[in-house]
Amino acid sequence: MAAPKVGTFATGLVPLPAENVDTDQIVPARYLKVIDKAGLADALFHDWRFEADGSKKSPPFVIDEPRYAGHGILVAGDNFGTGSSREHAPWALGAFGIKAILATSFADIFKSNALKNGILPIVLPAPLHATLMQIAKDDLAATVTIDLATATLTTPDGAAHHFPIDLFSQKMLLDGLDELDYIRTQGGKIEAHETSHPGTINTLQPNTPR
Amino acid sequence: MHEVTSPQAFTGLRGRGLKVRRPDRTVATADHSIPTTPRNLPIADEMAAAQVKQLEANCAEFGVPLHGWESPNQGIVHVIGPELGLTQPGATIVCGDSHTATHGAFGALAFGIGTSEVEMVLATQCLLQRKPKTYLVRVDGTLRPGVSAKDIILALIARIGVGGGTGHVFEYAGSAIRALSMEERMTICNMSIEGGARAGLVAPDETTFAYLKGRPHAPQGADWDAAVARWRTLTSDEGATYDKEIVIDANTLEPMVTYGTNPGMGLPISGTIPNPADESDPAAARALTRALEYMDLRAGDSIIGRPVNTVFIGSCTNGRISDLRLAANVLKGHTVAKGVRVMVVPGSADVKRQAEREGLDTIFRDAGADWREAGCSMCIAMNGDQLAPGEYAISTSNRNFEGRQGKGGRTFLASPLTAAATALTGVIADPRTLPGMSR
């Protein structure tokens, strides 16, 4: 898997003013039967977007509205991504073209999964979040610029706002470094730990036959 | 690991030419997408069949032990780990599944990870982590008859909300937690993630050791003694401080039921459905309005007496033998309400065998319930066990998200006792009104 690389990008906003958007809404479980990562764009928010017969809802769900076509930043409610650990959620968001999500908080596992797939989960203070939600609804031409190197988000009025990001994730994404490759450089430490912590768990060999 | 969140991790390993570093610390089962119909039938759903086959091929290629589709040890990953004695105090346990928190009941640090992280662990047995914050959940007192572990955790989540524990690990402590069996502790730790915490744990004690002793993968002889001596040290220091704390009085808890579309939307069973107009926070009011619309429930109505179409007893939250015993005890000698589908799905093949040894299957069947093979089943509705649009279920599982139990389906989460009481009447019923449960 090539590591995602993120730098600076400017794109439009899509408003999704719902709190606690859960992973079962982001990708319903019946789309988890895939054995690869491809083709999840249609699974994204599937049951909010499609009728039972597979046709798009009318009026369409917000991400399908033509006026938001090509907009890459989702402005969502608090605790986005609550629920399961399915990485299919960021895979589907990425496949659809979402590059960043703005919310007042994120569920832990979703946040970690998003970062590993080059999607920025950006936590904003409530007033700025509310302003951007309003802009997303009212000003279709508005673009927001996100610069990962400086961890700044520039609103349409030109004001730059710093956002918090884990320094390690920031570096990995900026340089397109792969986390697994990084861990593999620590082989010596892993071996030393295994030697000093032999442990009592062996999945291969039961101690007591059943 | 299980069939749903592992295939892409193996593909990653193959692409990099890597092996599984510690097959002896890795274990797999098939639980999510498999049918719960008799095991001599093939898997009808082609995608599910392909996923299970892929898991078998991956495990064979990489030397990972698999308790698969036809194994006598098959079951929900969070049920078989403890059952086999693989879940041990002090271990760090991860799985591509958010309910990995279940294993925290043993004093293990157990949490769900994404598939990229599954690949990292398979390759290196390591993960990069930031230290989480700590959150003490102290439950004091004694549970009243008819109130169970599930009600403790639903009450906690109703109080702190589904994001309340974000960034934290819960430690469950207090006299009410100490008094619980391991299976009850697992029920509580299981739903830590529904409170926003990736992990939740209980310090190991005599109850933990008694549960583990003699299990297939538990240490034996001198190794056992040494392990127990080490495990005894895995408690928080006297006077330890936490980043957050909450105290719950077990004496005052009632059976809990959720009415909305996230697990935080729960209330004591004697309560009435809240009114969005009473919410001071506009976002919460909006969420509640939407939830009541989806659930087609009216503010002010009591939750008792709401009709259900289906009763689901199972899942990694409440699919263990003690859960089935509680439900069977309620159903024994009765029949379920007319027109109500009652599905009982054991959490593992071992739970199923044990239940059959005790004759619970006969009790369920005689009552008119459906007794099935082990798996996740209608907890996640990936395998064909699902609600029709608009149907209501009372479910012992852990998530009531929109469509979780089938597109358009509506879920009330509750304990096995409440679910079984509801099965008898066809409407949500208070288990405390059952014989032998007087207040």
Ligand code: SF4
């Ligand atoms: S029973 Fe439900 S919550 Fe538990 S592992 Fe299976 S799908 Fe997940």
